[in-house]
Amino acid sequence: MNITDLFIRRPVLALVVNLLIIIAGLQAVRSINVRQYPRSDNAVVTVTTVYIGASAELVRGFITTPLERVIAAADGIDYIQSQSAQGLSSISVRLKINYDPIKALSEISSKVDQVRGDLPPEAEVPILNVESADSQFASAYLSFTSDVLQQNQITDYLVRVVQPRLSSISGVQRAEILGARTFAMRIWLKPERMAAYNISPAQVRQSLATNNFLAAVGQTKGALVQVNLTANTDLRSVPEFKRLVIREQDGAIVRLEDIAEVVLGAEDYDTEVRFSGQTAVFMGIWALPNANSIDVIGRVGVEMEAIRSQLPTGLQARIAYDATDYITNAIHEVLRTLADTLVIVVVVIFLFLGSFRSVLIPVVAIPLSLIGAVFLMQVFGFTLNLLTLLAIVLSVGLVVDDAIVVVENVERHLSEGLSPLEAALMGARELIGPIIAMTITLAAVYAPIGLQGGLTGSLFREFAFTLAGAVVISGVVALTLSPMMSRHLLTPGIEEHGFAGKIARDFKRFRLFYGRLLDVTLDSRPAVYTVWIAVSLLTIPMYTMSPKELAPTEDEGVIFGIIDASADSTLDQTSRFTAAVNQAYLSVPETRFTFQITRPNSGFAGMVVQPWGERERAIFQILPEVQQKVRAIPGIRTLPVLPPALPGGGQFPVEFIIASTADSEQLLQFARQIQLQAIQSAMFAFPPIIDVKIDQPQSEIVIDRDKTAELGLDLQQVGSDMAAMVGGNFVNRFDIAGRSYKVIPQIQRVDRLNPDQLKNVYVTGPAGQLVPLSTIATLRNSTVPRSLNRFQQLNAVKISGVSVRPLDEALRFLEDEAAKVLPKGYVIDYTGESRQLRSEGNRFLYTFGLAVILIFLVLAAQFNSFRDPFVILAGSVPLAMFGALVFTFLRMPDPNVQFWTHGWTTTLNIYSQIGLVTLVGLVSKNGILIVEFANTLQRQGHAKREAVRQAAITRLRPILMTSAATIAGHFPLTLVTGAGAEARNSIGLVLVGGMAVGTFFTLFVIPSIYMLIARDHSKSPVREPAGSAGSDAPTHTVSTPSPSTA
Secondary structure, X not given: OOHHHHHHHOHHHHHHXXXXXXXXXXXXXXXXXXXXXXXXXXXXXXXXXXXOXXXXXXXXXXXXHHHHHHHOOOOOEEEEEEEEEOOEEEEEEEEOOOOOHHHHHHHHHHHHHHHHHXXXXXXXXXXXXXXXXXXXXXXXXXXXXXXXXXXXXXXXXXXXXXXXXXXXXXOEEEEEEEOOOOEEXXXXXXXXXXXXXXXXXXXXXXXXXXXXXXXXXXXXXXXXOEEEEOOOOOOOOHHHHHOOEEEEEOOEEEEHHHHEEEEEEEOOOOOEEEEOOEEEEEEEEEEOOOOOHHHHHHHHHHHHHHHHOOOOOOEEEEEEEEOHHHHHHHHHHXXXXXXXXXXXXXXXXXXXXXXXXXXXXXXHHHHHHHHXXXXXXXXXXOOEOHHHHHHHHHHHHHHHHHHHHHHHHHXXXXXXXXOHHHHHHHHHHHHHHHHHHHHHHHHHHHHHHHHOXXXXXXXXXXXXXXXXXXXXXXXXXHHHHHHHHHHHHOOOOOOOOHHHHHHHHHHHHHHHHHHHHHHHXXXXXXXXXXXXXXXXXXXXXXHHHOOEOOOOOOOOOEEEEEEEEOOOOOHHHHHHHHHHXXXXXXOOOOEEEEEEEEEOOEEEEEEEEOOHHHOOOOHHHHHHHHHHHHHOOOOEEEEEEOOOOOOOOOOOOEEEEEEEOOOHHHHHHHHHHHHHHHHHHXXXXXXXXXXXXXXXXXEEEEEOHHHHHHOOOOHHHHHHHHHHHHHOOOOEEEEEOOEEEEEEEEEOHHHOOOHHHHXXXXXXXXXXOEEEHHXXXXXXXXXXXXXXXXXXXXXXXXXXXXXXXXXXXXXXHHHHHHHHHOOOOOEEEEOHHHHHHHHHHHHHHHHHHHHHHHHHHHHHHHHOOOHHHHHHHHHHHHHHHHHHHHHHHOOOXXXXXXXXXXXXXXXXXXXXXXXXXXXXXXXXXXXXXXXXXXXXXXXXXXXXXXXXXXXXXXXXXXXXXXXXXXXXXXXXXXXXXXXXXXXXXXXXXXXHHHHHHHHHHHHHHHHHHHHHHOOOOOOOOOOOOEOEOOOOOOOOOOOOOOOOOO
């Protein structure tokens, strides 16, 4: 007994199997996590070392270089970037994809410990942090604004009240305060008063260190009583600090308030945060990698309502930016597309079958297969994300195919006079082989996608296996439920009356017309072979000449702005210009709100627009207007950019690195030559940026060593006095209400407005007398780089920009220009999206080839022949590729050039490439139906030509139905707009174009190739072994259509 016979004869068993699928799927729907992209370990370890007051050269030589040297020996590193700037060393270690970040962090930490003793004692301890590259931005940003409270007061309230409440919410990884102004005791020193009292800067630091002391005294222990002891050796308030005795001489006491102004201020004053123009402090909320970010931010929203009701007077709070809005909107868009797809597929099936009873069988198969796929997603630990949802939409057009083939075959047997039971048994037996072949073929297509490495593999693994899972479940449904339903729902004569009868009669006429055309092609096979070879060869130039990019940029409803100011500008100056940027953002009608983080010579801004349904213009239409407005603002340079298309991208799509052992000036000369060529090429939205800028004014205090020696001074004392006066490093900490804050002595700002004023600073001389710095030192002015950047331990310059042409073309241009100007010993490299494209972009052909080979081997095993799979694949795959590549080849590379193809073409990106691989499996299904049937007819005694002709005519209807269902199912993807639309458009266009053209060619080309290559079974006495396709039920012959049905 065949497996299908069991389910046809025992309908309750069939129902039980499928009800189990539904129950498993429904419980999975309730518990599955939601993310924007599949989870992948795409992490960056950052090592940050603060060395307050040190120059970039000093930081590079004594901190960055030794750290880089030991870190590079750790495993799992893709590349290391570093930046040495005034007072700060930042090293970014990008890990190889899916390398365990915690393992890497612990190994890098142990490497850093090896050289910690070699770092300057004044430098702070290196801080290590690991963050996922796809969570560089928080899941939500909260804004706290006030007209009454200062930033340090807002910060302290958040640290004490809000941060603990939000951090404790289930699923929150961290709640981080951004733009914080943390309380600090600021000792603003007055140099002229210090000189008058003969007090040196070192004495002030010494007094603060020795008189603000944390004493752990212990306890007394008597015979019967013990008492805990404390001592007030530490200072706890502004008045206590003011009364601190610095010196006592001849009965006269000099207190700290005599030589300095003491205030409860902030640790630093170099950051300003604004929300829609108002002073603010932000909090970023990061969700745990394994948490459902939509649920987490929902819980944060509920908690924020509770917090809002208890805020101090004058403090307002709101969720400034919710990244889950995009995910939610994208999911709603996908679900809407899913609903459209279901309706369209049902209509298409009805138009082919003409009977609601017939339509019901495939329609039931669709939700069953989708729900089953969700259960498999849960089993494999997948999440519900934009890519798995896209897989579910795509699977609607695929899962219906098997059920359609079953229904059509059973109906054909019914029309030949068999009873419903016999027709169901016979029809299902004939299709066990083809259905298993088609299911395994489609599942095999996705194996290379899911198993490939790199970013594409980690992103599309869940997509591929979700689709494969849906197809496997549809195969199970087609072999268990569909035959049983066909037995009970389909009745003899269903095609003879009403609408179904009209469709059947019209299709008979169309079948006869197709038969005549098929005869023409079979009679003139050389011409068919010529067209087949020509079209197949055309795909090569069409592929190579199609514009390429990593992924299409999506409309995420936000425009970010990278702000660049002059090296010597202060926060006061820059914030005046960033206020103008804010006004430019707010003047755009679609703007909901803006946020800005401004620093003295850089900044970051964001403009969040109205939701997708509430605005007419897409973000791509708003961007040029914003670019035009901010370009007119003087004093700063603002570069509006869209978020990266894929997780792990950088700030800009183009990030091109030139590295060498040469110094920064030499590197910069070559970078400027390449930059000039890039500007002249008009390939970039704005002149590309070079990250190394030699425009930082620097004054070197040149000390006369002979004079210093004559006066009995030593350089250590001079250096520490200057550092104590100007540096701004903290001495120790003090306590307010159970929290510790820094104590920072520094010369007041009015006495360090320019380098010349530093000559008035006094340093410790012989016998404790003070000596003016101008006695032993002069100033030497120079211009140095803002930061010293390195890549893979080489000095490096990065050229960044936004290309208006496809990314691949822009990178090729920069590579060609670099080859012309760079001497030997210079290397080029990439970061961000450019690196992803260069490492991932070349994998497609390998994946595509692997998919074709896998399908070939699966079919060879199924057909017990190497010829038949060649007929199937050669007759369909190149022709479908031609149809799909038409939609990429006709794409204009420059989006600014208006061309009639713009609305219905796409680039060659990872989505369209995945579409091309999927196409291999889809079009080969058509060939399987024809070749399998032709072989069976040959074994029954038909001549080779008659067998393939009859097979093509008999299978015309199921081929057209499955292809029409697939095309109709994927067609809504080509029309979608809104969140996440670009990726769905891309994959939809390729699948619809490829299936339409591929199916047309398949119907005429495969019969001719079959005649050329396939084995002539009618002449061979050897029967294929049972178990191969076409011989699943050797006791039954496959019926051929009678004249009335053909």
